[in-house]
Amino acid sequence: MSLGTTSPATAPLARPLYRHIKVFVREHVESGAWPPGHRVPSxxxxxxxxxxSRMTAHRALxxxxxxxxLARRPGVGTFVREPSRRTSLIDIRNIADEITARGNRHSxxxxxxxTIIATDQLATxxxxxxxxxxxxxxxxxRERTGHDKAVPVQLENRYVNAKVVSDFLEHDFKSSTPTALLLAAIQPDEIEHTVTAIRPTKEHQRLLEVKSGEPCLSLHRRSWSGEHVVTVAELIYPASRYSLHGRHRPANV
Amino acid sequence: MSLGTTSPATAPLARPLYRHIKVFVREHVESGAWPPGHRVPSxxxxxxxxxxSRMTAHRALxxxxxxxxLARRPGVGTFVREPSRRTSLIDIRNIADEITARGNRHSxxxxxxxTIIATDQLATxxxxxxxxxxxxxxxxxRERTGHDKAVPVQLENRYVNAKVVSDFLEHDFKSSTPTALLLAAIQPDEIEHTVTAIRPTKEHQRLLEVKSGEPCLSLHRRSWSGEHVVTVAELIYPASRYSLHGRHRPANV
DNA sequence: AAGTGGTCTAGACCACCAG
DNA sequence: TGGTGGTCTAGACCACTTT
Known part of the structure; x- marks a missing residue:
């Protein structure tokens, strides 16, 4: 092959070659076939x-x-890394479990x-x-304490990758929350969250039964499984009713 | 030059070429010479x-x-991204470094x-x-963008264990922030934080120059080193000016 | 000496976008 | 149509580590 031919003539795949190799390696690591410390192909x-070409393999690794x-050592090889020991500030926890763990009732x-078509922003x-x-x-x-009225504690605005969890909408979310269903379907291996304080919109005020002056926490979260972003969620908490808490060891200690 | 000669014969530099280009671009971005939205060289x-070679330039970008x-758009070009004012939820970052990394000035x-005597609450x-x-x-x-006025971005209310860092008050906190000094003195091996959204008090409003209606983030943090709680800090951020961010692997995967 | 990763080149083809 | 970024090749030289 004398020319820099790109897309493989043998496989008309949308995915570039280096990502093929990344998926191949990821699958072995995530399935446990290659445990931590295992040497991966050079x-x-x-x-x-x-x-x-070697450049392509190199980019993947x-x-x-x-x-x-992975961890790479010049002159030695490439190895599967130990999974991070660091715990999250905010683990993904099922809010229904949190509420029942407090002895209250969740609804x-x-x-x-x-089903929607991704806008530019969502596609990004x-x-x-x-x-x-x-x-x-x-x-x-909502959370109900004793015989009081149920109080809204979280507004969940969630988008789910239809290709990854294709049966998501078949549930009614009454017996299991979206979080529980998603955790059962896939194990996230990466999480990103961004926390901001916001003033509730009219819609927030109506759904969460808060006044306009009461600040709310907005927790924006993305979860990955392998190559794919599985779900994007915006969780709004009335500040007076919820706080976010975490305790962990810092990364580089 | 017919062969794939690597390190430039003309410059015996330790830094690889693609990093040269990265440094070149970063310097222009961080100095403000290339503001957000500015188009960078193709x-x-x-x-x-x-x-x-183009591969080298491509890797840098x-x-x-x-x-x-940077943000890149096929068929269009490469542009400087809007810096985000946010801090990490996972490790402890020096706010002065975060600000200068965005190309802005910290003060x-x-x-x-x-020096105080611990109240019941603080003793606990x-x-x-x-x-x-x-x-x-x-x-x-405070953070200053270009030639604008410096804007308050964080109110730091901090208590330090006098036995552990006995020379803490000898600094004027102008050249180094408390965070930088504490990180230099001791390596925290455990961190706890609690995040809430609050309405700013009169004092907050005065110091942070925010209006009463603007919600703020309150990040309450304790840091341990060995047996001792080294420092307790309450960090207040105007919500419109800062967010908290983390991306990590979950613990139990 | 043989193998590893780190870097680099000088080409190439492609999809995409603007004028 | 010409410029942009995205990908890929088939070589190459180098520092490094293990045998």
């Missing part, structure tokens, strides 16, 4: 196996190193349930093409 | 300017994109600096006997 071995999956109402958040199919749900979670 | 322009410095004013937080000596400082951190 660049030259991947060149032979995948019929790619380098990115997995940057993502914390929720489904305000919206729809999911790292997908614009126009991809997504599921969208809006729920209000 | 790959082909960098090829000419730096006398490198791609990594800066992954690091959140702070010391509002209070005192530090897990010490009531009456123990503590240091107490209050600072306002």
């Amino acid at each position: 660049e030259n071995e991947l060149v032979s196996q995948f019929n790619v 380098r990115e997995l190193q940057q993502e914390g999956v 929720c109402s489904v305000e919206l349930k729809a 958040a999911f790292d997908l093409d614009r126009g991809t199919e997504l599921f969208h749900v809006v729920l209000v979670h | 790959e082909n322009e960098l090829v000419s300017q730096f006398n490198v 791609r990594e800066l994109q992954q690091e959140g410095v 702070c004013s010391v509002e209070l600096k005192a 937080a530090f897990d010490l006997d009531r009456g123990t000596e503590l240091f107490h400082v209050v600072l306002v951190h």
Whole structure:
């Protein structure tokens, strides 16, 4: 092959070659087939196996190193890294479990349930093409103490990658929350969250039964499983009714 | 040059070429010479300017994109991204470093600096006997963008265990923030934080120059080193000016 | 000496976007 | 149509580590 031919003539796949190799390695690591410390194929071995140039194999391994999956040592080899021991400030926990653990009763109402086409903004958040199919749900979670009236404690505005969890909308979210269903379907291996304080909109005020002056916490979260962003959620908490808490060891100690 | 000669024969530099380009771009971004939205040189322009191959220029720009410095659009060009004012929920960052990394200028004013005797509440937080000596400082951190006025971005209300960091009050906190000094003195091996949304008090409004209706984030943090609670801090951020961010792998995966 | 990863080149093809 | 970024190749030289 004398020219720099790009897309493989043998496989008309949308995914670039270096991502093929990344997926191949990730699958072995995540399935446990290659445990921590296991030596992964060298660049030259991947060149032979995948019929790619060394630059392509190198890029795949380098990115997995940057993502914390692999450790590389010049002159030695590439190895599967120990999983991070660090715990999260905010683990993904099922709010229904939190409430029942406090001895109170959880309930929720489904305000919206729809299949949508990704807007630009959502496509960026999911790292997908614009126009991809997504599921969208809006729920209000309530907590009831003793015989009092149930109080809204969380507004859940969630989008789900339809390709990854295709049966998501088949549930009614009454017996299990979206969080519980998603955790049962896939194990997230990466989480991102951004916390801000916001003034509730009219819609927030109505659904959460808060006054306009009461500040709310907005927790924006993305969860990955392998290559894919599985779900993007915006969780709004009335500040007077919830706080976020975490305790952990810092990263580099 | 017919062969793939690597390190430039003309410059025996330790830094690889793609990092040269990264530094070049970063310096322009952080100095403000290339403001957000500014178009950065295309790959082909960098090829000419730096006398490198396109792969090398591409790698530099791609990594800066992954690091959140640049945004790239196929068919259009590469642009400087809007810096985000946010801090980490996972480790302890020096706010002065965060601000300078965005290309802005940090300043702070010391509002209070005192030695106090622990109240019941503080003694509990530090897990010490009531009456123990503590240091107490209050600072306002400000950020200045370009030639604008410095804007308050954080109110730091901090208590320090006097036994653990006995020379803490000898600093003026102008050249180094309390965070920087504490990190230099001791390595925290455990962190706890609690995040809430609050309505600013009159004092908050005055020091942070916010209106009463603007919600604020309150980040309450305790840091341990060995057996001792080293410091307890309440960090207040105007919600419109800062958010908290974390991205990590969950613990139990 | 052989193998590893780190870097680099000088080409190439492609999808995309603007004028 | 020409410029942009995205990907890929088939070589290369180097520092490093293990045998």
